[in-house]
């Protein structure tokens with residue numbers, strides 16, 4: 001059986017006795033803060049694939065100087081957001097770009113920095129969150145599902161991954177709008193990622209792969225989450241567009 005290591009300074013009580021001359025008292029032990037960060041990280045529900053994602057292990061492509069420079073700028077912006085949080089200009093961060101460009105990696109790296117500084121953070125996959133909120137209406141579902149909606153509203157920092165990756169229904173649009181509006185009105189930070197393009201994020205909106213004949217308009221973020229949620233999101237978030245780098249999953253396998 002592994003034994004837990006007990007803090008030598010406080011014997012695990014979280015308090016250390018201070019004795020000075022004829023005065024003695026108790027003071028919080030430093031280990032309490034490390035312990036809090038560990039517990040916060042455990043409760044953040046970060047998926048195993050991203051549990052170690054950090055700024056340090058975010059690599060820049062070596063074979064493409066332009067992509068490398070652009071990605072380095074993105075990295076600097078996300079680092080600055082985490083460093084200045086919560087007093088920076090924006091309370092939220094929205095990463096927009098193609099699949100495999102490292103959005104979730106960077107979003108988690110930022111969340112982990114905030115957790116390390118004592119903020120409570122929670123990772124939610126967008127589709128999974130909506131499924132759980134929907135399941136929560138069913139009396140037979142577990143209490144975790146019933147609480148998902150409250151968690152999404154109330155957690156200190158919410159990471160909403162893959163925003164808009166879901167078919168559109170009025171219910172989805174109303175639910176995501178209420179979460180984003182509530183968080184925006186109450187100044188509750190949100191970190192979000194999306195593969196969906198948006199003209200204000202500098203995305204190209206016309207799909208030229210069907211260039212024979214007339215070009216198609218791509219499905220936009222507003223198409224999927226509704227224009228109200230989309231505009232609140234842009235209001236509260238620093239919007240960062242990922243450069244066109246090759247899908248990291250493919251890059252790595254070469």
Ligand SMILES: Nc1ncnc2c1ncn2[C@@H]1O[C@H](COP(=O)(O)OP(=O)(O)O)[C@@H](O)[C@H]1O
Pocket residue numbers: 049050053057058059060097098099100101102103104105106193248249
């Ligand atoms: N620049 C990078 N350096 C290191 N790992 C990366 C980088 N970009 C992506 N990854 C890794 O590749 C996988 C896919 O990246 P991910 O962040 O999920 O992309 P996206 O969310 O944009 O689809 C993840 O395992 C992620 O940790």
Ligand SMILES: [Mg+2]
Pocket residue numbers: 103104105161162193
């Ligand atoms: Mg992702």
Ligand SMILES: [Zn+2]
Pocket residue numbers: 007008009010011012013014015029030031032
């Ligand atoms: Zn201690």
